Amino acid sequence: MPEEQVRIAREGSGTVIVAPRGDVDMSCSPVLRTALRGEQDRRPRRLIVDLADVGYMDSSGLATLVEAMRTAKRNGTHMVLCGMNDKVRAIFEIARLHQFFTIVEDLSKAREG
């Protein structure tokens, strides 16, 4: 996951969308972690992580998102995950983390939330 593989869009009203592409595994999750930390330093009101273009995620990706969620809670940022496919959703369920995160179907619903 080269750096250009994490798209970042800052929208009005303090919303930022972080959208990784490809596989989020041990070799690639540091790039996502860096992107999330950079955006969280800006203290957005809402952080949307759009996983629509992620085909695979392992526990290093999960750990990256758990870390981001903890930071978001500390900063008062509303963090939402969206767009995950069945294979990505499965690892959240195996780790019982699907209840820890706010997960919605797609980006439009994430913007509404």
Next chain:
Amino acid sequence: MDDRAHIRVELLSNPAYLSGARELISSVCKRLGFDDLTCSKVALAVDEALCNVIRHGYKHSEDRPIWISLWPLSNEAGQPDGVKLVIEDEAEQVDPEKMKGRELTDIRPGGLGVHIIRDVMDDVRYERREQVGMRLTMIKRVPRCCTPARLSGGMAADRGG
């Protein structure tokens, strides 16, 4: 039928090669009759096992060997019904009894790999190798409803130990 692995791959402990290992395992599991989601989960279990070796066994050193071996499994009637995967390394040996996942109620980054492996696979066994390193043996059975005819080409082996 001898007990040689049908596939045996040696790779270096470089995270860049994880995706190749996943592709291999997933595509072979597909041929062995697993559905797409289960193929992905078995590949995830192998990925997590490799990550644990790289992270904890080899302390992120990228030039150490890891071996992946695979056997198709069959039931008493000779019908294909699963896969056995073995991951071996030359890392420092640890007490197999300590290879347990952490409590999931303790929500924090990291420490999920062993839990994921045990959740996904039907049988998981850690042991010390004879001379050096650790061996992880994992078995996944094809759900009865999914047992395919696509192994009729003779890919299925005996239980393989």
